[in-house]
Amino acid sequence: MTRLDGARVLVTGASSGIGRAVALRCAAAGAELVLSGRDETRLVEVATATGGTAVTADLSRPGAAAELAGLAGPVDVLVCCAGAGLAGPFGSDGAGLDALVRLNFTATVELVRSVLGTMRSSGRGHVVVVSSVAGRLPVRDEVVYGATKAAVDHFAAALRTELRGSGVGISAVAPAGVDTPFFDRRGTPYRRTRPRLLRPEKVADAVVAAIERDLPEVVVPRWLRLAYVIRALLPRLYDRLSHRLD
Numbered sequence: 001m002t003r004l005d006g007a008r009v010l011v012t013g014a015s016s017g018i019g020r021a022v023a024l025r026c027a028a029a030g031a032e033l034v035l036s037g038r039d040e041t042r043l044v045e046v047a048t049a050t051g052g053t054a055v056t057a058d059l060s061r062p063g064a065a066a067e068l069a070g071l072a073g074p075v076d077v078l079v080c081c082a083g084a085g086l087a088g089p090f091g092s093d094g095a096g097l098d099a100l101v102r103l104n105f106t107a108t109v110e111l112v113r114s115v116l117g118t119m120r121s122s123g124r125g126h127v128v129v130v131s132s133v134a135g136r137l138p139v140r141d142e143v144v145y146g147a148t149k150a151a152v153d154h155f156a157a158a159l160r161t162e163l164r165g166s167g168v169g170i171s172a173v174a175p176a177g178v179d180t181p182f183f184d185r186r187g188t189p190y191r192r193t194r195p196r197l198l199r200p201e202k203v204a205d206a207v208v209a210a211i212e213r214d215l216p217e218v219v220v221p222r223w224l225r226l227a228y229v230i231r232a233l234l235p236r237l238y239d240r241l242s243h244r245l246d
């Protein structure tokens with residue numbers, strides 16, 4: 001269990017969407033923030049609103065994650081929110097693959113590795129990775145994006161087994177569609193009627209719950225966990241039903 005009041009929290013992707021909402025929510029809970037993103041103007045706006053420190057970084061650049069961790073200094077909590085989408089039928093979505101994997105997966109692993117030593121030696125701390133429902137349920141036209149999120153998800157779950165008893169926790173928060181600039185940036189709108197687009201504040205609440213209650217994972221909205229269960233127990237039924245979600 002990690003208290004946010006007085007904790008030093010590093011949030012990546014804090015210049016927009018979910019990361020911005022997480023930053024505002026953590027500041028309201030009394031955290032001291034280090035905020036990372038690429039767009040300096042938007043990042044400084046969030047830093048001003050939260051009393052946090054802004055550190056710009058392009059996390060798709062090799063070495064950037066370790067540099068960011070060095071600039072941030074020791075933190076009690078790390079929230080890895082920076083990420084981007086890639087949409088389109090497999091084969092037409094190839095551009096930017098390396099950068100996408102570096103941003104969505106490699107930078108997350110490197111950041112966690114960079115902050116974990118201090119957390120372990122102090123016997124406390126918490127990491128949250130923002131994965132995606134697309135990393136757990138197969139979603140057409142998000143094949144590669146979903147795979148990067150599945151990798152992050154599995155990384156967090158497996159690392160949690162190694163951290164047992166260390167006082168350090170790690171959680172994965174897996175949202176469905178969230179109303180942020182994510183879709184404009186990837187160039188393809190959100191087309192589903194269900195699940196409805198979530199507000200980023202709802203995901204921020206899930207991130208805070210994961211930190212404060214040391215939850216292994218949080219799916220937002222919660223009812224989608226039912227789809228995981230059906231897929232795990234009855235894969236052929238899931239395969240048939242999932243066409244209705246497409």
Ligand SMILES: NC(=O)c1ccc[n+]([C@@H]2O[C@H](COP(=O)([O-])OP(=O)(O)OC[C@H]3O[C@@H](n4cnc5c(N)ncnc54)[C@H](OP(=O)(O)O)[C@@H]3O)[C@@H](O)[C@H]2O)c1
Pocket residue numbers: 012013014015016017018019036037038039040042057058059060061081082083084085103130131132133174175176177178179180181182183185
């Ligand atoms: N929106 C959804 O439906 C949804 C659903 C499930 C999971 N997610 C995940 O949630 C996370 C946040 O997404 P969002 O919806 O909040 O999208 P967003 O509003 O587009 O925010 C993305 C954030 O990531 C940062 N970022 C992007 N590329 C970066 C790079 N190369 N280096 C450093 N930072 C970079 C952006 O920084 P700048 O703005 O400064 O460039 C921004 O702060 C992502 O990991 C996404 O995969 C989103």
